[in-house]
Amino acid sequence: MPDSLDAWLYDGITARRQVVRATLVPGSIIVDGLAPIPIADLIDRGDDHRVVFGRKDESGWRLGFDQPLPPDWRAALPHPSRYGALIDRIGLVGAVIGGIAISALVLFGLWIAPQLIAPLVPPSVERKLGDAIVGDMGGQACVDPSGQAILDDLARRLSRKGDPLRVRVVDIPIPNAVALPGGQIALFNGIIQQAKSPDEVAGVLAHEIGHVDHRHVMAGLIRQFGFGLVLGGNSHAAEYADMLLSARYSRDAEREADAFAIQRLTANHISTRPTAEFFARLARHETTGNKRLDSAFSWLASHPVSQERRDAFNAADAKIVAKQPAISEADWKIVRAMCKSHHDDKR
Numbered sequence: 001m002p003d004s005l006d007a008w009l010y011d012g013i014t015a016r017r018q019v020v021r022a023t024l025v026p027g028s029i030i031v032d033g034l035a036p037i038p039i040a041d042l043i044d045r046g047d048d049h050r051v052v053f054g055r056k057d058e059s060g061w062r063l064g065f066d067q068p069l070p071p072d073w074r075a076a077l078p079h080p081s082r083y084g085a086l087i088d089r090i091g092l093v094g095a096v097i098g099g100i101a102i103s104a105l106v107l108f109g110l111w112i113a114p115q116l117i118a119p120l121v122p123p124s125v126e127r128k129l130g131d132a133i134v135g136d137m138g139g140q141a142c143v144d145p146s147g148q149a150i151l152d153d154l155a156r157r158l159s160r161k162g163d164p165l166r167v168r169v170v171d172i173p174i175p176n177a178v179a180l181p182g183g184q185i186a187l188f189n190g191i192i193q194q195a196k197s198p199d200e201v202a203g204v205l206a207h208e209i210g211h212v213d214h215r216h217v218m219a220g221l222i223r224q225f226g227f228g229l230v231l232g233g234n235s236h237a238a239e240y241a242d243m244l245l246s247a248r249y250s251r252d253a254e255r256e257a258d259a260f261a262i263q264r265l266t267a268n269h270i271s272t273r274p275t276a277e278f279f280a281r282l283a284r285h286e287t288t289g290n291k292r293l294d295s296a297f298s299w300l301a302s303h304p305v306s307q308e309r310r311d312a313f314n315a316a317d318a319k320i321v322a323k324q325p326a327i328s329e330a331d332w333k334i335v336r337a338m339c340k341s342h343h344d345d346k347r
Contacts, residue, residue, distance in 0.1 A: 012060030044078040127182035142169040147338035158206045171339040179211040189339045202326035203275025210260030262316045276313035
């Protein structure tokens with residue numbers, strides 16, 4: 001290895017290019033007999049045409065060579081960066097493997113872990129959280145004992161045996177329904193008024209019960225707000241309600257809720273075709289007329305229904321024998337009038 005090579009230097013203090021002699025010693029380089037510069041402090045600043053080094057601690061300092069470096073010098077001095085300092089240090093293959101591992105951890109943390117954690121949340125904690133969210137709906141619940149009893153009976157039949165559920169009708173004209181923590185479901189009056197039959201409401205209700213049954217609600221809240229919401233996070237009930245109203249479940253979650261709804265409707269001899277027709281009608285934007293609110297809060301905004309999903313409900317209908325209405329025509333009139341007294345009280 002040559003003792004020294006001709007080089008040029010910009011010292012970062014003056015703009016004058018200096019002709020110097022550079023000497024390579026173990027771990028350092030010496031320029032014109034001055035104090036050794038640790039190789040660890042050097043950065044390769046060259047390109048395909050120039051061999052240039054800078055210093056990490058002096059931005060304007062440059063040491064260049066007009067001839068290619070001997071192999072031993074090239075091996076001892078910093079190498080050019082091809083992909084970036086970290087990737088060059090661990091290698092491209094290592095960086096790819098590391099990237100895949102990090103992506104897997106992020107996927108687990110964001111999507112898989114919440115679904116695993118959700119079933120571990122104590123029912124009492126989930127109920128308190130659900131009560132806080134319902135209580136934040138501004139006194140819009142429609143209180144009608146007769147209608148409530150009818151909906152409670154329908155929810156009991158549509159749920160799995162023993163699952164406690166509380167269905168509330170909320171006096172909001174937007175066609176929406178949302179599953180809440182603690183087995184609570186809010187049906188907006190708009191979805192009841194726009195339904196052509198009780199079977200359509202039964203389909204939407206069964207779908208929301210499916211989200212409850214698969215713990216999609218708590219998983220979504222944990223994914224959005226972290227596990228801290230379980231530890232006394234009820235003071236943020238308004239934020240949780242907003243998130244649940246606008247949340248878009250994954251395709252797998254929607255399929256699971258659909259499968260649950262079809263199974264429960266079939267078990268109760270309730271036709272699934274009206275649910276598919278309801279989905280299709282909402283998709284054609286037959287809404288309340290307020291485009292801004294409908295696009296932001298309609299049931300389809302957070303539960304987009306594909307043709308594939310509508311086909312699944314239509315196909316299931318052919319297998320249902322001895323079809324019966326979800327509730328009687330007389331009971332349906334009572335449910336549709338549940339919010340009338342609430343309107344009268346506000347006058």
